[in-house]
Amino acid sequence: MMSPPVTELTDRARQIFRAVVDGYLASGAPVGSKTIAAAAGLNLSPASIRGVMGELEALGLLASPHTSAGRVPTDRGLRLFVDGMMQAAEPSAEERAQIEQRSRSGGPVEEALAATTAALSGLSACAGLVLVPKRELRLRSIGFVPLSPGQALAVLVAEDGSVENRVVDLPAGIDASALVAAANYMSQRLGGLTLGEARVRVEQELAAGRAALDDVGRALVERGLAVWSEDGDRRPVLIVRGQGRLIDAAAAADLDRVRDLLDDLEGKQEIAALLDSARAGDATRIFIGAENKLFALSGSSVIARPFRGPGGQVVGVVGVIGPTRLNYARIVPMVDFTAATLARLMG
Incomplete structure (x- = not known):
């Protein structure tokens, strides 16, 4: 109808x-x-x-x-x-300043995206969502810190300054000198490459016998890259901030709906797919309640808008999720402004 x-x-x-x-x-x-x-x-x-x-x-x-x-x-x-019928109300100067300030938090771009999304969450009294731009880290250096006879902490430093740690199971018979040799090889030979490019180079050099590694060191390099690549494939592309704001005084009378909404947020792949559908075009998309089968139980709404990076390509989507009784006239322009702020950040 x-x-x-x-x-x-x-x-x-x-x-x-x-x-x-x-x-x-x-x-x-x-x-x-x-x-x-x-x-x-x-x-x-x-x-x-x-x-x-x-x-x-x-x-x-x-x-x-x-x-x-x-x-x-x-x-x-x-x-x-x-x-x-809606008459939009533009964000105030104070609201715009809060969003812009959080976008300049420094550090890896994911941290700036998360901080900006947290600001949007606070101002809108909703949960803030951002679909992180799909990009691959480029390696600067890699080191290994022994934890036990069978495990080490692999420390990856990316070119953008971000640091990631992973626990790696060590091959049998490895000693401290092998850890140093593997770290030196990876830092010297794989610096500036993405994880995918690094794996290709390692495979090529091992196949050609050019890698200055013994069997133990080779196993460690392969294992370390495998752990990072596998984790990267599973890494959520969706950042959610401010879930607690969904539980307000009005929601207390409808806890089942709130519980359903929080369950929806746990299914990040489904939410990410919904946001991804907003990538096409320049306009803000509004998904209201049961219009989307994902929210048939929770009765939620999503307001989302894509943002662009260098070259004008869409690199992500930012938005909010909350009950259908959102203040649409106020929040839609706020999401629009946040998308424009993130586009400047990505530029």
């Missing part, structure tokens, strides 16, 4: 519909005819307002929870409101 265009609603129906949506988005509670009659300045009796609300319900734009005589907008009604 398609929603009617806004232009097909009478002026009275539009006013009452907007009053219900505004009241619901502000409180999270059903809105009754007496509330609208007292606040909306319509000069209509509660009985007349109830009649119009019944017509809007028949159109699939409003629903009446059985626990209340008031009405709430349906997902279809929220879609009509967002697409045809």
